[in-house]
Amino acid sequence: MVHPAKPVKRKQSTLDAPVSPPPLRRKVQSTTTPNAVASFFTPTSQKPPEKIIWQERAPNDDTPSTLLVGKYEAAHDSVPALNQLEDKKQKVAAFDFDSTLIETASGKKFASDSQDWKWWHPSVPATLRKLYLEDGYKLVVISNQGGVSLKPDTKAPKAHTSKVASFKAKVSAVFNQLDLPISIYAATEKDLYRKPRTGMWTELLDDYDIQPDLEQCIFVGDAGGRHADGGKPKDFSCSDRNFAQNVGIKFQTPEEFFLQEPPRPFTRTLEPSDYLPDSAAEATTPFTKKQDLDVVILCGSPGAGKSTFYWKQLEPLGYARVNQDILKTKRDRCIKVAGEYLKEGKSVVIDNTNADAEVRGKWVELAAKHSVPIRCVWFTAAPQICEHNNVVRALNNAMNPEERTILPTIAFRTFSSRYKQPKLSEGFQDITEIDFKFDGTEAERAIWLRHWT
Template identity: 35%
Template sequence: MIRQCFLRCLLDSHAPVKLPHNVEVFVGRSKVTKIKDQSCSRQQISLKADCEECEVEIKPLGINPSGLDGFALKRNGKYKVKHGSRIEILLNSYIHIIEFDPPPDKESNKNNNKRKLEEEKIEISPRKKSKIQSELDQTINTKEAMNNVWEDVDKGEVYIFTAKGVKSSHKIAAFDMDGTLIKTKSGKVHPVDTNDWQIAYPQTSQKLLEKFNDGYKIVILSNQSPIGNGRVKIEEFKKKIEGIVAKLNIPIQVFLATGKGFYRKPAPGMWKVLAEQKNDNLSINMDTSFYCGDAAGRIANWAPGRKKDHSMADILLAKNLGLKFYTPEQFFLGHSIANIPTSKPEFNPKELKPEPFNEALISKEKELLVLVGFPGSGKSFLAKEIVKRSGNKYSIVCRDEMGTWQKCASEASKLLQQGKSVIVDSTNPDKESRARWTSLAKNMNVQCRCARMMTTKAHALHNNKFREIMKMKHVQVNEIIFNTYKSKFVEPSLAEGFQEIIQVKFNLCFDDKESENMYRMYLLEK
């Protein structure tokens, strides 16, 4: 088979230019390349392919510099490049790739690329030389997506679109989609259908192109629960994504979280898939990578007439990952955010400290111990800890398991008659719900104490989300239940018939470091 050589436009704005064996071909401003930029000469660069050695000799001819992998080439200098090299017709613009068909042997190409610096004899500083070597190694170890590809993870919990031309990188430029890269045509907060979108800023495409030309991989991370709950069909949304990427005219990899668990921002699931599965095993440089999104927790009128941000999901994702964060106005328009007022999360999991077990929770006397607290406040864990530390002198009655308080009361009576102390694992927010237990204790002639969980609503919601993410065996609780508890809650008092009320702080306990690391992240969007 006779090997052929082509110069292919990275954005596929024109057909590949064939480079015949040992024939000098001139490329520049022309109808073939569709380059209209007057700063680009008609004969900007010459290329002569050697299809036997799989190398191309290039000679920059234009007044304005051409580039190789982001660095300027000397006019009339001669350079030899290999398969996969990135040629910039104008420095940082009109990027093309050298391709041989069939491609050369991978190992041979790898060794040739590593010798590129010496062969080309480019006069550059050691610092720039190191940077070029790093970028060359990256080019060697990764491959460019040759076609548009859709995939899904965890049975549709995440959908991934990789556009043709996407290439893995140590540097990631990640963006939210709605309110960041696009906005609605209708002017409504939420799109009326999958066609209700337009590019958010005139500068969007150019800014993305600049980052792309600087070696960044452009990524979108977007929460899209309407797909998960069936309000939007995934096939229709796929067309929307493909349309957006085509309009931006930049190779982009898109991640769509359709559920409410590990993959939904600010949880790190989408980023974890990107880093571990969709970046060709290249480590991501977290210092040079960044994330841009509009959910930054800005309060109402942060700018004249502007509404408050719908959440903090984007800025909290950046905090979880340790990424530099930009708002869309800051990144695309150059606005300062120094004096913009923002809200902060009610609960910061990073500040939570371990609390020692309170030995006073275990009584020497037979008793009924009534727990009071939000769903997710740590009641069940505390109850099990008391049973274990008491040597099984206590038993638990749990409404989540038995269904009604009547069944719990019946079981508690039997256990007390058997000589056991009983822990009532239920929310018990008001006097009425607690009176059932003080009355039972009085009838059974045992003491009744109260353990009041001091876990706040925001903290309990965090715990509930953590259970969901870690797929623990707990019934997931709707936020309405939390609000109902809060509205009903009355602080317990001794006047209700309790001998003692013990305030209990939430105690951290993890099976492994990975679980603790997840717990310490921001998991709530507000």
């Protein structure tokens, strides 16, 4: 029977930086048993109750549940010596769900209901049985399920309940047909559980209480960043490949793993290592204070490094900071606060995005009113690295002293649509250009170098 969901709170943890393992060699043989065939053709009404336990988990004690976990217990007559087998398994074969193990039977991009599925390829169930029964692997599904939400929907409670129920029913149908011990981890929000982030991997290691041999583990998924080739479309993302690299295990696409097709060329949207400085000096751009009293305005996207620049370079020079997010107020109030600092004889830094000349003009007017020069520090980081920094900051407490939350994608699009490069003609004494390079401790660097978006 299907047990009711049990909320379980989990605290965030981080993994050590991974090392990529050598490739594995695999042969696919049919291992379908008579019991599995009989189960396939048995009407649902005549089958025994399914054995799947569901839980809902949260990243920590203070947040709602966002991870859905299901554990299927196979019938003992279909898996010989079940307990003995399980005790010896220290290798993990993990798979994405949609477009990897299954696809829609209707041909639609998204399933119309819980019955709209078929195996991605006829060889999939036999391959999984061989992995479990002969090769000694634990089987796990690790999937992003953004269309399923565990948050109560007060406006449409029935629709919300039906989406969760439909997903559980589809998973149960797939696992019932496979009839092997297998678990699924489904991330429903853009938090630490969502691939390529490693939260789901951490959960499964806790659940199984193992430290597997990473060189023998594998993750199979369709989001490999592949280019369009031979009539095949490009992949929608590289999140599966990046996830495997984050946890340090081998990655293959379904075509490579199940069909033994050769790999296709791929490209990652972002390589964090490209933004490491060649030297300690390159990580920072020294800023010199030219006047006893002045205004410095920062200009750049969220996540471009503005606040870090303030704390490491401007705060030690005695600049008072005005930030609209920190003050939790409107721009007019920020202008008033900045004016009060100037009256007290304190130089001021305006730590906001300041995307266009109209907004920047308000601060030029303030500086003119107080007869002080105004300088601009311009941050040129590309959108991809800004979004990466945004997530790293929000999901790692040690790197988030101001407790910022993840900004939605629209925040970056809004900035991009408004952005105009700052010019000296706007009234600035000078403009200092900052190209982003990571600047942090070795521990922070290990975290930052992972794939987060």
